Amino acid sequence: MKLPPQQVAVLEAASADEPRRIADLAAEIERPPETVTGAAFELEDAGLVDVVEETEEEVELTEEGREYAEDGLPEVRLYEAALDAGADDEPVSMGEVIGTSGLEGPQVDIALSNYARKGYGSIDSGDLAADPDADPSEDAEAAALETLAAGGAVEADDALDQLARRDLVAVTERTVRSVLLTEAGVTELMAGVESAEEVGQLTPDMLASGEWRDAEFADYNVEADAGEHTPGKTHVLRQASERVKEVLVGMGFQEMEGPHVDADFYINDCLFMPQDHPARNHWDRFALEQPEKIDELPEDLVERVERAHREGVGPDGDGYHSPWDEDFARALALRGHTTSLTARYLSGVAGEDVEPPARYFSVEKAYRNDTLDATHLLEFFQIEGWVMAEDLSVRDLMGTFREFYSQFGITDIEFKPTYNPYTEPSFELFGRHPETGELIEIGNSGIFRPEMLEPLGVEADVMAWGLALERLLMLVTGFEDIRDVHGTLCDLEFLRDAEVVY
Incomplete structure (x- = not known):
């Protein structure tokens, strides 16, 4: 039996005892995986192999997950800070524990929302208590993060589901194809399979030399699925x-x-937003470090806006009676x-x-x-x-x-x-x-x-x-x-x- 070289290579490398993955076959016969896949499907059409498909899950740490794998989960860091503050003996001010934990921004909310859920302790009226019997080394989510960070595999379980819900891991599915010899394939191998040198494409040189007259062309499967094409497109x-x-x-x-990037003056002050408004603190805005402030503001406009903040507008206006500072208004930030x-x-x-x-x-x-x-x-x-x-x-x-x-x-x-x-x-x-x-x-x-x-x-x-x-x-x-x-x-x-x- 004569077959194209790539099909002969796949047939000889395949096993009748257990399926062999396309990736393993490609590495062994030193051909691209897509070439091996095509040859495998052609052999399957001829009844010489079976192509077995399986779905596998791939788990990968997100950027936030990698950060927590290195520094520790926020709730674990909060618990450790609580123990250092003596919260296992009597409740301690939550603010004090948060201050010593090193947690900042959204991490604080994350730690507080998971602290009691995992049994690390309780929070009541601004005080935080720590359970002395809690053991962070038994935290399944933390253990799964460490395993993934070290390149290990984690089986699907409740901990992995929780990490996925917290966007600490990304779980994707992929199709894995394997090749298994059929009885007909074994029979043909025992009878002897020869490599037929086939031409896959007609070239100008072959036409010019006349070589095409003696060439044996490979069959073209017009029913084969076309490769997936994902061209660029305008984002939705x-x-x-x-x-x-x-x-x-x-x-x-x-x-x-x-x-x-604009001055706080245009982002907030011109909108009659008081300078002591909570949304204007550093937690809610992205301030610039260089340059830090705008060079120029219209003096007459600044004067009118400041007067509106201090005194209000019209006979019934009252203003905010809160501090207003032009230097604060000149600060540059990404517009909110x-x-x-x-x-x-x-x-x-x-x-x-x-x-x-x-x-x-x-x-x-x-x-x-x-x-x-x-x-x-x-x-x-x-x-x-x-x-x-x-x-x-x-x-x-x-x-x-x-x-x-x-x-x-x-x-x-x-x-x-x-x-x-x-x-x-x-x-x-x-x-x-x-x-x-x-x-x-x-x-x-x-x-x-x-x-x-x-x-x-x-x-x-x-x-x-x-x-x-x-x-x-x-x-x-x-x-x-x-x-x-x-x-x-x-x-x-x-x-x-x-x-x-x-």
């Missing part, structure tokens, strides 16, 4: 962004642009919202002479030091928009939203009153997720307050909003986790296959 977020721009331009809006662009345009700093009626929008990134979860990332796209006109009302604002979202097939929208320092009245928007049926927040909006508009030199009404592009996409496509569309754990299969259809 970019598709959604472009569609949003088309809709808003069609509604008469002009696009804004401006810096991603794209409303900084709105402040620049309304004040004229952006170089636009805005007069009512006017409509502007942007679809740009904003940055916040949030805790990562299914609906929050450290950076996200915000659909910023505002309308300047006389005698605007909440009905105008709601009507704008209904018109905008209807362009995406979304009609089930709910509104909830809320508080913003820079708008009054204010309300949040909620849309119903098509898969889970849950209401998810999709934006925030309101009518800008006089305390914001008067210092900027605006005499008309301005209604404004900040909508989440990723959550709009959730309502359109049905995906449930924002990390599926961008970030280090994005779902490549979803990105390749998802269609943004309106």
Whole structure:
């Protein structure tokens, strides 16, 4: 029996006793795995081998998982700090223990949420107690992290499931193919198999020399599956962004642009956000180290904004009676919202002479030091928009939203009153997720307050909003986790296959 060389090599390397993996065969006969796979399927068509497919799980540590494998799980570090503070004898102030544990930011919440769950102790009224009988060396999650970090394998169990839920490991499935000789394959090997030199492709040289007349060409299997082709495509977020721009331009809006790094003055102070507001501390913002502050601010604008903060606006204005410091306002940071662009345009700093009626929008990134979860990332796209006109009302604002979202097939929208320092009245928007049926927040909006508009030199009404592009996409496509569309754990299969259809 004559077969192509690669098929002969695979047939001779295969076993009739136990399946041999494609990867092992490829290494042994020194041919690419894809060549061996093709030869194996051709031999299977001839009845000489069986191709066995199995699904295996691969477990890999995420960046956060690698960090905890090296430094220890937050709850374990909290327990060890609690023991050092004597919390196994009597409860100790939670703040004291956290301070000595070295935990920072989101790690504190993670440690507190898992501390009692794992039986390390209890937390009551700000005091923390440690169970002296708890043993971190028996922590199954910590042991699994150490094993994975050392290159070992961990079998599926409750600990692995918990690590996956905490996004400390990424579990993926892959198909493993193996080859097993059939009785017919053994018979042909015993009878003798010869290598037939076949030509797989007709070349110009063969035509010119006439060599093609004596060549034996390999059969071409027109029924064979084609290789998977994953060409580049426009990211689903970019598709959604472009569609949003088309809709808003069609509604008469002009696009804004401006810096991603800006002074706190434009990000917060111009929005009548008090300087002692909790959202303006270092936990919630990404401050710049170099350069640390903006060089110039318009003196007259700074004076008017400071006066609004200290004294308020109008005969009934009262201001905040809280500290206001220009040096603090000059600090540079990644913008926490794209409303900084709105402040620049309304004040004229952006170089636009805005007069009512006017409509502007942007679809740009904003940055916040949030805790990562299914609906929050450290950076996200915000659909910023505002309308300047006389005698605007909440009905105008709601009507704008209904018109905008209807362009995406979304009609089930709910509104909830809320508080913003820079708008009054204010309300949040909620849309119903098509898969889970849950209401998810999709934006925030309101009518800008006089305390914001008067210092900027605006005499008309301005209604404004900040909508989440990723959550709009959730309502359109049905995906449930924002990390599926961008970030280090994005779902490549979803990105390749998802269609943004309106």
